[in-house]
Amino acid sequence: MTTRDECQSLDETDSLSALREEFLLDDRLIYLDGNSLGPLSRSSQRRVRQALDVQWGEGLVRSWGEAGWMEQPERLGDRMARLIGAGPEEVVVADTLTFLLAKLLGAALELRPERSVIVTDRANFHSDLYIAEGMAQLTSRGVRVVAIDRDSLDQHLNDEVAVVMLTHVDFRSGEMLDLEGITARVHEAGALMLWDFAHSTGAVPLDVTSAQVDFAAGCTYKYVNAGPGGPGFAYVAPRWQSEIRNVLPGWLGHVAPFDFEGTFRPAPGVRQLVTSSPSVLALAALEGALDVWDRVDMAEVRRKSLALTDLFIDLVEERVPGEFEVATPLDHSRRGSQVALRHQEGYGIIRALAEVGVIGDFRDPDICRFGFAPLYVRFVDVYDAVERLVDVLERGAHQRDEFRVRRAVT
Numbered sequence: 233m234t235t236r237d238e239c240q241s242l243d244e245t246d247s248l249s250a251l252r253e254e255f256l257l258d259d260r261l262i263y264l265d266g267n268s269l270g271p272l273s274r275s276s277q278r279r280v281r282q283a284l285d286v287q288w289g290e291g292l293v294r295s296w297g298e299a300g301w302m303e304q305p306e307r308l309g310d311r312m313a314r315l316i317g318a319g320p321e322e323v324v325v326a327d328t329l330t331f332l333l334a335k336l337l338g339a340a341l342e343l344r345p346e347r348s349v350i351v352t353d354r355a356n357f358h359s360d361l362y363i364a365e366g367m368a369q370l371t372s373r374g375v376r377v378v379a380i381d382r383d384s385l386d387q388h389l390n391d392e393v394a395v396v397m398l399t400h401v402d403f404r405s406g407e408m409l410d411l412e413g414i415t416a417r418v419h420e421a422g423a424l425m426l427w428d429f430a431h432s433t434g435a436v437p438l439d440v441t442s443a444q445v446d447f448a449a450g451c452t453y454k455y456v457n458a459g460p461g462g463p464g465f466a467y468v469a470p471r472w473q474s475e476i477r478n479v480l481p482g483w484l485g486h487v488a489p490f491d492f493e494g495t496f497r498p499a500p501g502v503r504q505l506v507t508s509s510p511s512v513l514a515l516a517a518l519e520g521a522l523d524v525w526d527r528v529d530m531a532e533v534r535r536k537s538l539a540l541t542d543l544f545i546d547l548v549e550e551r552v553p554g555e556f557e558v559a560t561p562l563d564h565s566r567r568g569s570q571v572a573l574r575h576q577e578g579y580g581i582i583r584a585l586a587e588v589g590v591i592g593d594f595r596d597p598d599i600c601r602f603g604f605a606p607l608y609v610r611f612v613d614v615y616d617a618v619e620r621l622v623d624v625l626e627r628g629a630h631q632r633d634e635f636r637v638r639r640a641v642t
């Protein structure tokens with residue numbers, strides 16, 4: 233079994249270990265919930281203060297031009313591009329993820345006017361299912377959503393399918409899907425591929441270019457660490473950029489917003505996906521988060537992520553054998569950067585762990601989720617988290633009556 237000393241030496245030789253200092257993290261807390269909300273970085277704090285005190289406080293309305301607020305959607309999109317293997321002018325930052333999925337679904341449906349099916353995973357994040365249904369209802373040509381068991385995708389690919397929308401890393405189990413293989417199969421059926429990268433961006437290396445992805449969207453508040461409610465981003469492959477239409481157009485996606493024309497004329501490229509004013513303060517936080525990411529090699533992130541998740545799974549199985557079912561694939565090629573442990577009393581376990589300083593979260597019906605963000609989670613954190621888990625189970629701390637009632641946010 234790996235000892236605490238061995239974990240400490242893994243941290244000493246870890247090429248990413250210095251990055252932890254970039255985050256304002258309480259050293260007594262073991263934070264394993266970066267798959268839900270990443271922590272505050274010093275650079276985000278600095279950028280937000282600058283945007284608040286100087287750009288807004290002093291610059292006032294002049295900052296739309298002088299501080300580059302207007303260009304933030306493309307400028308930050310270009311900086312996000314590196315995280316998903318996209319090129320310049322292929323990514324835009326705007327809205328939040330669900331809105332961007334709506335826009336990309338709308339665009340994809342128009343590119344396949346003779347087809348009327350959106351295929352998605354019935355275990356997809358509920359917001360994705362809702363927005364797909366919403367977009368289908370908006371069309372006048374009877375588009376329908378077919379929500380399938382994703383393992384049976386091939387059986388559902390036919391000439392009725394306009395677009396397939398899947399989440400690349402499953403939010404419950406942490407299973408990672410085959411980006412390139414699935415995209416290729418969807419293309420063979422003549423359909424378009426839209427990926428939800430909520431649990432992939434900053435968690436696993438992505439290459440939309442070599443996988444020939446058509447569309448993708450993601451959020452920035454999880455592994456990217458851009459703060460609560462942080463903006464979303466959308467990727468559009470260069471081959472579709474002049475073909476798409478923003479089905480929710482607004483003035484800031486117009487080619488000349490200050491001409492105040494009555495008719496929408498789209499800005500070139502991904503800019504047309506912007507609908508309304510950028511959330512400047514939220515974008516400042518993202519800019520700060522990207523200052524950290526600029527220094528990071530995704531291959532190193534992946535190496536450490538797999539080492540952390542392997543260590544966690546091994547220690548749990550050694551210290552509390554048979555207690556949990558590991559829902560996350562053991563196969564590295566199918567694993568994101570989180571570990572999901574199934575347990576009938578999972579909710580109580582997550583609450584009891586929080587009391588002893590280990591933050592994870594719970595997803596119905598029985599999943600304890602633990603996110604391993606390599607920029608700030610240490611090997612020694614993994615060791616200590618499992619020791620505290622053992623302690624919770626031994627004391628029966630998770631079985632207290634108060635944990636039978638769920639809080640609004642689990």
Ligand SMILES: Cc1ncc(COP(=O)(O)O)c(C=O)c1O
Nearest residue numbers: 328329330357359399403430451
């Ligand atoms: C897989 C997935 N898709 C979509 C969403 C919704 O994101 P937003 O609230 O930014 O629209 C989430 C949120 O956690 C998610 O995990």
